[in-house]
């Protein structure tokens with residue numbers, strides 16, 4: 001998290017907090033009103049809620065709006081995210097019944113139309129997140145699907161996964177759908193994570209229609225899935241950074257994504273120059289490479305970077321990688337056949353000196 005979020009967090013953690021006290025009225029307040037208002041402004045939507053994480057958000061939406069009924073979902077979107085978050089499993093646990101439509105690579109509007117019955121309670125669209133199907137593929141636009149859902153009075157919900165609020169075009173990364181855009185194109189509700197590309201704390205955000213969010217807020221499970229004040233504080237500071245257009249200054253993940261390859265090259269060159277004199281047993285050079293964003297948030301796409309490539313005359317690359325991993329603080333490197341690679345994109349510039357100390361101290 002950024003410095004401002006860190007300072008605010010320390011303040012909230014060790015001082016008084018009006019988490020559930022409304023200072024203006026002098027009565028009981030709700031814990032997530034501030035984050036909610038910030039989100040409503042940023043996403044230009046009637047209402048937003050914050051829960052424990054996006055898995056909780058998906059579960060709560062399905063349980064509140066579709067328990068006992070059917071949920072339509074395209075066969076191409078029946079995904080597993082990792083650590084056993086599987087859309088069909090969450091759906092079953094929510095008490096809703098899954099109804100698959102279409103095929104793995106192609107789902108047409110007609111498939112959704114034919115999937116509707118009088119038991120249909122919700123249509124779920126899921127961002128494929130960590131994989132891509134390419135080639136002979138198609139799916140209806142959000143506008144088309146929204147018109148169909150509206151004609152049946154059934155909510156259209158989009159699970160956006162990463163919740164990217166910045167434009168990735170300058171970085172030549174395929175644009176991630178912005179939650180505001182999904183809502184304006186016809187989704188009744190969207191949900192996304194607070195700690196993936198958004199760069200805040202672990203949280204799940206649900207935004208969109210007031211009437212659906214009212215039902216979700218009144219679900220007794222809301223309390224079981226709510227966020228604590230420390231996570232809310234970080235999320236609030238992060239959202240303020242977006243609102244005041246300071247995201248590139250304040251939010252580390254945004255700063256790392258936007259860090260220019262030229263600057264990374266300068267830092268890598270300077271590290272090589274400074275280390276070469278200290279360690280004659282290390283062969284050091286910088287090489288062209290690629291950075292992958294957010295543990296697979298943007299699959300098959302990457303940012304150009306300049307890597308520091310290390311080989312030791314005394315240790316194998318695997319041993320060197322292990323020694324770095326076991327140093328204090330641990331340094332996580334990549335292994336590339338005979339060499340160890342370091343990507344300075346995810347090293348804070350103020351840690352370069354420390355990295356030199358660790359590298360020069362390897363036994």
Ligand SMILES: *Cc1c(COP(=O)(O)O)cnc(C)c1O
Pocket residue numbers: 053054055056058081085126127128129130159160161162192193194195203204
């Ligand atoms: C990551 C992800 C989730 C789970 O989000 P958490 O905040 O990690 O719980 C759910 N759906 C999609 C599409 C995701 O990418």
